[in-house]
Amino acid sequence: MPESRRLYYGYIVDPAENRRIDEVMFLVMRAPSSYTGEDVVEIQAHAGPLVLKSILSLLLKQGVSLAEPGEFTRRAFLNGRIDLSQAEAVIDLINARSASGIDLAVQQLEGGLKDKIQTISSELVDILAELEANIDFPADVQTATVPAHMAQRLEDSVAAPMRKLVRDHDDRNWLREGLRVAIAGSPNVGKSSLLNQLLNKDRAIVTEYPGTTRDLVEDGFVISGVPVIITDTAGIREHPDPIEQQGIDKAFANIEAADLILFVLDVSQSLETEHFRFMERFQNKTILLVLNKIDLTERFSLPDKWRNLPVVRISAKYNLGIDGLRSLLASYLVSSDHFIGKDIIPNLRQKQAIEKSLVSIEAAKDALLKNQPIELVAIDLNDAITSIQEITGETVRPDILDRIFGQFCIGK
Ligand SMILES: Nc1nc2c(ncn2[C@@H]2O[C@H](COP(=O)(O)OP(=O)(O)OP(=O)(O)O)[C@@H](O)[C@H]2O)c(=O)[nH]1
Ligand SMILES: [Mg+2]
Structure with a gap:
C-alpha cells in the first residue's frame, strides 16, 4: 500500500x-x-x-474518466477545501500578465477576500439573530432604542466596509486587467508617433496628413509590473468626413472608458476652443497633458486653469522626453492612492454581489429608522446575507458556477 x-x-x-x-x-x-x-x-x-x-x-x-475544464478546482470548491473567491483566484493566477496581477491573485488565493466577506457576513448573521430575539421576546428589550442602534451597527460594521470594497474595485481593478490609457488630441499632433515610441515599434501609421488614424489602435506594455492597455485614437476635429466621424465617435467612447488620458497638444499650433471643450468634457477624468513637437519651438504657455495638471514635454518624432513620460506614468501607478499594498480588490462578479447586498442593507437600515416591523427588516437582512454569500459560493446558482469553472483549461 x-x-x-x-x-x-x-x-x-x-x-x-x-x-x-x-x-x-x-x-x-x-x-x-x-x-x-x-x-x-x-x-x-x-x-x-x-x-x-x-x-x-x-x-x-x-x-478512469477525463477531467472537464476546471474540474480539479471545482472539486476542491465542492469539497470545501477552498471557497469560490479562491477558485476565481486560481483563474486569475493562471491568466496573470503582470507582477501586480500575480500579487492580487495570490492574496485572494490565500483567502484575503474570503476572510473579509466571512467577517461581514457573520456580523450580518449576528445582527439578524439579535433582531429575531426581539421578535420572539419583545418584552425583554427596550424596543424603542433597538432600531437606531442597530441601524448604526449595520452602517459601521457592514455597509461601510462593503462600500470600501466596491470603491476598491472601481478605483483599482486595472491592477488585474490593465490600466486603460487613451491617447487623444487633434489630428496630426503626433498621437500615433507617441504610441509607436511607447511601444518601441511601428504599430500605427504615421503620415503628415491630418486624419491618418481612423480606427482605434490598441496594444499593451508593462510598466512597474502593471499591465497597460494603450489605445491610439482618431484625431478629434469639427466637420470631419463621414468615415472620420465614425472614428471620432469610437475615440470618444474609448476616452470615456479610459482610466487615464494622454491629451496630446502640438506646441507649434495655438490652442483652439475645441481643446478647451475637450478638457471641460473630461474634467472628471485623470488627464495628463503631453506637449509634443518641442523640437519645433520653445514658446508655448499653458492657460492658467490647466497649470495644476501633470505635464510632460516631448518630441515623439525625435524620441525626446519619452522616458520622462514613462516615469510619470510609473509614478502615477505607484502613487499612494493607487498603491496596491496588501489590499484585496474584488472582481466584477464579486463587486456586483456586494452591491446587491448593499441595496438590501440600505433597505433594512431605512426600515429600522422608520420603526417598521422587525419581521420586514429580517427579510431584507436575509436577502443581504444571501447576496454576500454568493462571493464565497455558499449561495451561488449552478449556472454561475458553470460559467466560472468554464473559464479554466483542462487539467486545472
Ligand atoms: N517635428 C515633429 N514632428 C512630429 C513630431 N511628432 C509627430 N510629428 C509629425 O507629425 C505628423 C503627424 O504625426 P502622427 O503621429 O501621424 O499624428 P496623429 O496625431 O496620429 O495624427 P492623426 O492620426 O491624423 O490624428 C507626422 O508627419 C509626424 O512625423 C515631433 O515631435 N516633432
Ligand atoms: Mg494617428
Missing part, C-alpha cells in the same frame, strides 16, 4: 501484453491532503505525445 505524499519509482505496464510502456514516478495523495480534497494519484511520465497517449488510454481502460 503506497504511503500518502511519497514519491515512488516504477514502470507503467500494459497488463494485456505484459509490456512496459514508460519509466515513471508516481505520487499518491490521500484525502483530505490533496488539491481537490479527494484521493489523488499523479503520474510523472516522459513527455512524448505517444507515450502519454498510451498511458492515458491504459488508464481509461481501467475505468
Whole structure:
C-alpha cells in the first residue's frame, strides 16, 4: 500500500501484453491532503505525445474518466477545501500578465477576500439573530432604542466596509486587467508617433496628413509590473468626413472608458476652443497633458486653469522626453492612492454581489429608522446575507458556477 505524499519509482505496464510502456514516478495523495480534497494519484511520465497517449488510454481502460475544464478546482470548491473567491483566484493566477496581477491573485488565493466577506457576513448573521430575539421576546428589550442602534451597527460594521470594497474595485481593478490609457488630441499632433515610441515599434501609421488614424489602435506594455492597455485614437476635429466621424465617435467612447488620458497638444499650433471643450468634457477624468513637437519651438504657455495638471514635454518624432513620460506614468501607478499594498480588490462578479447586498442593507437600515416591523427588516437582512454569500459560493446558482469553472483549461 503506497504511503500518502511519497514519491515512488516504477514502470507503467500494459497488463494485456505484459509490456512496459514508460519509466515513471508516481505520487499518491490521500484525502483530505490533496488539491481537490479527494484521493489523488499523479503520474510523472516522459513527455512524448505517444507515450502519454498510451498511458492515458491504459488508464481509461481501467475505468478512469477525463477531467472537464476546471474540474480539479471545482472539486476542491465542492469539497470545501477552498471557497469560490479562491477558485476565481486560481483563474486569475493562471491568466496573470503582470507582477501586480500575480500579487492580487495570490492574496485572494490565500483567502484575503474570503476572510473579509466571512467577517461581514457573520456580523450580518449576528445582527439578524439579535433582531429575531426581539421578535420572539419583545418584552425583554427596550424596543424603542433597538432600531437606531442597530441601524448604526449595520452602517459601521457592514455597509461601510462593503462600500470600501466596491470603491476598491472601481478605483483599482486595472491592477488585474490593465490600466486603460487613451491617447487623444487633434489630428496630426503626433498621437500615433507617441504610441509607436511607447511601444518601441511601428504599430500605427504615421503620415503628415491630418486624419491618418481612423480606427482605434490598441496594444499593451508593462510598466512597474502593471499591465497597460494603450489605445491610439482618431484625431478629434469639427466637420470631419463621414468615415472620420465614425472614428471620432469610437475615440470618444474609448476616452470615456479610459482610466487615464494622454491629451496630446502640438506646441507649434495655438490652442483652439475645441481643446478647451475637450478638457471641460473630461474634467472628471485623470488627464495628463503631453506637449509634443518641442523640437519645433520653445514658446508655448499653458492657460492658467490647466497649470495644476501633470505635464510632460516631448518630441515623439525625435524620441525626446519619452522616458520622462514613462516615469510619470510609473509614478502615477505607484502613487499612494493607487498603491496596491496588501489590499484585496474584488472582481466584477464579486463587486456586483456586494452591491446587491448593499441595496438590501440600505433597505433594512431605512426600515429600522422608520420603526417598521422587525419581521420586514429580517427579510431584507436575509436577502443581504444571501447576496454576500454568493462571493464565497455558499449561495451561488449552478449556472454561475458553470460559467466560472468554464473559464479554466483542462487539467486545472
Ligand atoms: N517635428 C515633429 N514632428 C512630429 C513630431 N511628432 C509627430 N510629428 C509629425 O507629425 C505628423 C503627424 O504625426 P502622427 O503621429 O501621424 O499624428 P496623429 O496625431 O496620429 O495624427 P492623426 O492620426 O491624423 O490624428 C507626422 O508627419 C509626424 O512625423 C515631433 O515631435 N516633432
Ligand atoms: Mg494617428
